[in-house]
Amino acid sequence: xxxxxxxxxxxxxxxxxxxxxxxxxxxxxxxxxxxxxxxxxxxxxxxxxxxxxxxxxxxxxxxxxxxxxxxxxxxxxxxxxxxxxxxxxxxxxxxxxxxxxxxxxxxxxxxxxxxxxxxxxxxxxxxxxxxxxxxxxxxxxxxxxxxxxxx
Amino acid sequence: xxxxxxxxxxxxxxxxxxxxxxxxxxxxxxxxxxxxxxxxxxxxxxxxxxxxxxxxxxxxxxxxxxxxxxxxxxxxxxxxxxxxxxxxxxxxxxxxxxxxxxxxxxxxxxxxxxxxxxxxxxxxxxxxxxxxxxxxxxxxxxxxxxxxxxxxxxxxxxxxxx
Numbered sequence: 001x002x003x004x005x006x007x008x009x010x011x012x013x014x015x016x017x018x019x020x021x022x023x024x025x026x027x028x029x030x031x032x033x034x035x036x037x038x039x040x041x042x043x044x045x046x047x048x049x050x051x052x053x054x055x056x057x058x059x060x061x062x063x064x065x066x067x068x069x070x071x072x073x074x075x076x077x078x079x080x081x082x083x084x085x086x087x088x089x090x091x092x093x094x095x096x097x098x099x100x101x102x103x104x105x106x107x108x109x110x111x112x113x114x115x116x117x118x119x120x121x122x123x124x125x126x127x128x129x130x131x132x133x134x135x136x137x138x139x140x141x142x143x144x145x146x147x148x149x150x151x
Numbered sequence: 152x153x154x155x156x157x158x159x160x161x162x163x164x165x166x167x168x169x170x171x172x173x174x175x176x177x178x179x180x181x182x183x184x185x186x187x188x189x190x191x192x193x194x195x196x197x198x199x200x201x202x203x204x205x206x207x208x209x210x211x212x213x214x215x216x217x218x219x220x221x222x223x224x225x226x227x228x229x230x231x232x233x234x235x236x237x238x239x240x241x242x243x244x245x246x247x248x249x250x251x252x253x254x255x256x257x258x259x260x261x262x263x264x265x266x267x268x269x270x271x272x273x274x275x276x277x278x279x280x281x282x283x284x285x286x287x288x289x290x291x292x293x294x295x296x297x298x299x300x301x302x303x304x305x306x307x308x309x310x311x312x313x
Contacts, residue, residue: 039201040220055247058202058220061269065224068254068261069233085217094231101226104217 002077002120005032007048007109010041021109023078023121030126032078034086040106047113059110066115069094073115076108081125162285163239168271169193171207182206182268184283194283194291196248202268209275221272228277232256235277238270240287248287 005023011033013020019041023032036044043059056064066073071094080087088108090101103111112119169183180203184194198206205221218226228235233256242249250270252263265273274281283291 037201039199055249055266056264056269057266058269061252061263061265062220062224062227064263064265065227065252065254068263069231069256071227071231087217090223092227092230099230101223101230102218103223103226104219107218107220107223 001123036106043110063114073117076112078121163282198268205272225276235279238274240283
């Protein structure tokens with residue numbers, strides 16, 4: 001089973017000096033946080049705010065590459081969580097064939113936002129995540145740790 | 152400075168990545184390019200830290216546990232049978248360099264506008280040649296920074312970050 005997720009916002013994790021992308025499902029009952037690097041967070045933030053930078057950033061270039069060859073992103077799926085590393089799959093069409101390409105969730109999300117493609121998560125990933133130390137960690141967060149994107 | 156301009160169709164000079172150097176004052180990297188024809192002058196471009204590390208990983212042919220962004224773009228090409236044919240640094244405006252990536256599939260060539268850092272990070276992974284137009288080469292900045300750079304480089308070489 002897969003669940004469609006929406007990017008609700010980005011947070012800074014001061015303990016790990018990293019960023020967290022918050023994914024939530026339609027009825028806001030499930031949450032999936034994904035730790036990403038600074039440049040990936042910046043790329044996702046630009047896409048969320050629909051900011052077009054003066055020069056194409058890496059994921060804009062990635063989208064440009066796919067556009068140039070008429071490949072289309074159908075969807076992305078966050079598939080697995082293994083030793084705190086997430087796995088994602090990008091589903092694309094190119095010349096009437098479908099392809100599935102392995103990626104990091106950060107790249108998949110950054111590309112999906114630029115392609116208006118839906119983001120899904122395997123239910124096993126969501127369940128694993130909620131059962132881990134995350135709940136406690138989130139309780140300790142202050143509202144000011146949340147970015148302005150969490151509207 | 153002596154320049155021997157070759158008047159080929161596009162007057163392209165082939166480049167190779169000399170090294171990636173950390174700029175200690177900013178969160179950027181300096182991409183140092185040199186010519187493959189043996190000329191000793193260098194060409195420097197300031198690029199982002201993430202792109203710099205991506206280029207460094209391509210030079211080291213180090214493998215990360217998960218595909219990084221430029222590995223993913225390469226992977227798209229492998230899945231589709233699209234070849235990254237070459238990249239060309241085509242223009243410079245207000246110290247911003249512009250690159251074009253040439254893709255080839257089924258005999259059709261397509262081009263993409265890119266920053267040099269993305270273009271080169273992809274080219275290195277695809278063993279695609281990298282060129283600069285004679286015009287951009289002549290207008291490059293940082294030509295007097297060789298001494299400063301060599302001082303910086305001795306400090307920073309080997310500080311590989313992953």
